[in-house]
Amino acid sequence: MAYSFNLPQDAVSLVLGREVPKHPQLHDYLVAYAPDLTRRYLFPGRHGRSYIRVNSADRILR
Structure with a gap:
């Protein structure tokens, strides 16, 4: 399944x-x-x- 997004041109260039x-x-x-x-x-x-779960990563990085 393909998705397409329509963004204003100024947002794309930004x-x-x-x-x-x-x-x-x-x-x-x-x-x-x-x-x-x-x-x-x-x-x-x-x-x-x-x-890895968020709480495990948080514990490791503390």
Whole structure:
């Protein structure tokens, strides 16, 4: 199923014409990033059978 969105032209140019400055080291990480396509989730849960839950991620990052 395909979705289409009708945005005003000024909104499209605003979104497509803006960049956020990024740190050169972050740029290098993003260029070198290659996701593991054999894994189902980018952030798997504790046993790898599902995605990580918000409360678990919050606890890890504290």
